[in-house]
Amino acid sequence: MTTLWDTTGTAVVKAMSNERRESGAVSSGLALTLVVVVDEKRVTEAEVAATRAAAQHPCRLLVVVRRRPDAPEPRLDAEVSVGGRLGPGEAAVMRMYGRLALHAESVVLPLLAPDAPVVTWWYGQPPVLLAHDPLAIFADRRVTDCHLAEDVDVALKQRAKDYVPGDTDLAWTGTTDWRALCASTFDAVSEAPTKVVVVGQAGSPVRALFAGWLSSRLGLTVKVTDGDGDPIHEVAFTTSAGEIRLVRGDGRTVLLHRPGQPERTMPLPERDLGELLAEELQRLDADEPYSEALSKATRTTLSGVDPRVHVWVDPAEGQESNLVQGGAHAKVGAQPDPNAPDPTQDPKQARKQEAEAGGKPPAAAKGSRGRSSDRT
């Protein structure tokens, strides 16, 4: 393991190849690069989960911790290891201070495994528009986590408005076990459900997406009611043959009630964050069932623009409220408003130069396909 204080991206790249040579890992079977965007307070959790996922999907792990964007001096600290505490692969944990935090891609880009797919995972409040974070732009798959949003409903709606194929959310991963139970129950039922009720924790994104999925598959309006405790507590299907109910039992079990059949107990596999993340890394293509569930759950037409182009947002500009409430993207996907301030027309010259220096120059972005179709 190498620890670098107040260092540069170039030194991190060098340290990584040195580590590889020293650990004797002369060849490796990399499937992808996993970029983790996380706050200091959740770093340990994220590392544990990413390490677990890396054990199933060999990857290069890059953890980006953005600290104190208001710090006067930009600074980079990094820890590089191969086959160490962060799993069998190559890993770097990078803490970025000051304005560098807004240009994380300048450190991350040279560290990506050549030509391997990139997955970016935000373990924290998801960005309002993924395009606000340059680490989303080059990622083939983008994993958010609506559990961690301040307002789950707003966050889900935002994901729907922003959706581009390749986006996914860990709340959706959390529905897999229940979806599998429902699907295997209906393998042996020939009557289609006419009414569906889902009971679960109020405000849970898992419940919302699960109900959205049922609605998209069955073409019904799914009734959602509040229960306490589990994200999904019960689902009841009314069919012409009677009611089929799956109810969360003691421990990690689900009780299955079917008309004319004895009650059955089904196990609900116990999965930690690492296993959920590993499921996300299993397949990197667009997840259509997720997009349909998301659209139904939020009653929103998916309108994100593919491919994404970086949209410059500067927290120091006092646009903090934008980040949460979505003032900036109220414009995106809406009618073009000639009076609205163009985010690329940054009033402060210094900031503008900075934006040009890092990532996409605003002028180029403005004329590109992505930007122009933003407004249609």
Added chain:
Amino acid sequence: MTVHNPLRDPRDRRLPRVPPPCALVVFGVTGDLARKKLIPAVYDLANRGLLPPGFVLLGFARRDWGDGDFESVAKAAAKQGARTGFREETWSRLAEAIRFLPGSFDDDKAFDKLATTLVDLDKSHGTQGNAAFYLSIPPAAFPTVLAQMKRTGMADNHKSGAWRRVVVEKPFGEDLASAKDLNHMVDDVFTGQDVFRIDHYLGKETVQNLLALRFANELFEPIWNRQHIDSVQITMAEDVGIGTRAGFYEETGAARDVLQNHLLQLLALTAMEEPASFDAESLRIEKRKVLSAVMPPSNMANGVVRGQYEQGWLAGERVKGYRAEDGVAPASTTETYAAVRLEVESRRWAGVPFYLRTGKRLPRRVTEIAVLFRKAPVLPFTRTDTEELGSNQLVVRVQPDEGMTLRFGSKVPGTQMEVRDVAMDFLYGEAFTESSPEAYERLLLDVLLGDASLFPQNAEVEESWRVIDPIEAYWRERDAAGGTPQLYRAGEWGPRAADEMLARDGRKWRRP
């Protein structure tokens, strides 16, 4: 019964394949295999949520047991053998679905009871009458059990109004004639497509990966032929002796135990043409085609070697010779090592020898397929530059350390032009991904799903015996003339005669 399930979506790859409701009936459930492999595999499937709501595990054996006795034995077995962590919740859920029926195989009443139980299980557990019968019993008991199934009609898809499948373990007979008898017997009771012959090697991740390697890449298939491949070596080595299986092994020997099934199946997957698709039928067609093109050696004296281990040292311990093992005849001529040179008579493979070897008490446990390429036709270096250069090799390691190795020439760093072989190791299977499922788990799931792609078909079994029978006949001839297997010390890579066999062709065995 196929029901349109609105919740199933082919694009939704997150949802696992879960079999329809069914009962798994295990005959000989008190045996070693059932305890060590089968029950843990059932538990692991349950723990991963891959068993349907209406699943029942029904044990059948000659024991004076109730459901509870069997359940506690099964629980101990699952605790010991499970790959995924043992969870009380999973078990208590599975325990509700465990039943035991005592009875011997010639007991009509017990089988009548079994037939009615299968009907009752539909009412009590909702199995819909589906059942898979796992015959974990000695081959001698097959005729009795199959006759019972026929008599009660429990094997009949029509009569039961559901699917009924049978799972058979190796050995699939002891020669072509007995294999044919066995196949007739099983096919007489079950329909051909409902018979699943388990070769657990085919359930291994790497073996399936071999198909991906060959048919999903542009890189390998164009050179996968006689123009570029010099020879193929398939090895299955075990460091253990025969243990307590002397009775079985004396009758069988290495060729029947391993060569006939595992090694010839691996050969088939290595040498077969591209299947039209990856469904069971297309795979079987190609495997059968290539197996029917495998020819036993025309000159047996030059093409086969049998060996037997003597006392020696292995992994730091002194071990007994084969003839000194308990239950082995002092003058036994049973082979514990077999090596054979086969050819595949097809345009792709003509002239490329396939060397297959297997043995017990070899230095380490390893199974691999090594494809050795020809040397480059011209080497634009001086001879001294390339003295250390061998031939390119692509090695598929089946176990342990599932993965692949590619060997190629590379310049030795320095001011001189010197080329030598380096090995590039690729570990992707077991070692990297901790949760690669056990072969039995995968195969059991496939049986319940009715997916036969990974199971050898009766025609393949018969083709394999066609290759092995002349070899066995030659050895019996040699026995009659007072011949014995070549001796090798335990802890060596087989008898010297095996090295000589390759030396005659100007080749040598790869040390795995």
